Amino acid sequence: MITHLKDHLLDLKREQKDLYEIFNRIYHVECGEGHLKVSESLKERFGTKFIESAENQRIISTYNRWTGEGSLFNSMRLKKPAMDTEPARKVLDELIEDKKRCDFCKPELYTPEDDFGRVVGKHSITASNIAKYDAWSGLLIFRKHDPLDFTLEEFSDYLITASEWFKMAEKSSGFHFSIPGMELPPTGRGIPDPRPHAASPGQETLCTDCIP
Secondary structure, eight states: OGGGHHHHHHHHHHHOHHHHHHHHHHEEEEEEEEEOBOOHHHHHHHOHHHHHHHSEEEEEEEEETTTOOEEEEOGGGGGSOOOOOOOHHHHHHHHHHOOTTOGGGSHHHHSOBBTTBOOBOSSEEEEEOSSOSSSEEEEEEESSSOTTOOOHHHHHHHHHHHHHHHHHHHHHHOOOOOEEEEOOSOSSOSSOOOOEEEEEOOOEEEEGGGOO
16 A cells, blocks of 8 residues: 555665665655644544544655656545545535534534644634645634635635644745645545645655665
């Protein structure tokens, strides 16, 4: 399985160096670690075993040097319950109407935070992604339940809060390339909520170019 790619590459390096060098000329592989902080209320809501397994996550990144194609893999994302494949508009309408089941309305209680904490804006707050895309992967949560209801002032605050998160992630990781994005349902995610995502490459722990 791809989660054991590091071990396979180390074995290949020792046992078939020529083949390893061919692989390394084609692919660049990194293995990063993602971390988050969880509260007791989060454990109670989703189960201690699941939440504790999310505290430290390994993300495998592969890149084809010749085609420019790459992929990220985090086994934690396989554990997320899938959404029903209903029309996105229907899912969004139901979400807007039902505040009781919205964990993002109480983000301090029901969302994890990054190692450096949260960035708190006037109209928004950040959270760590419970199933990360990359070593640094976060969420921007709006204070308003309806994500489509915002003013220019509130939207400006969202951008400022996200920008501050990028700065904090860059300072913590030492990497400089950040990727903002936004998902809309249905996407197979465990929580049907269209919130902006932010990702920044985290600290590299394995690189095929530098395996001793």
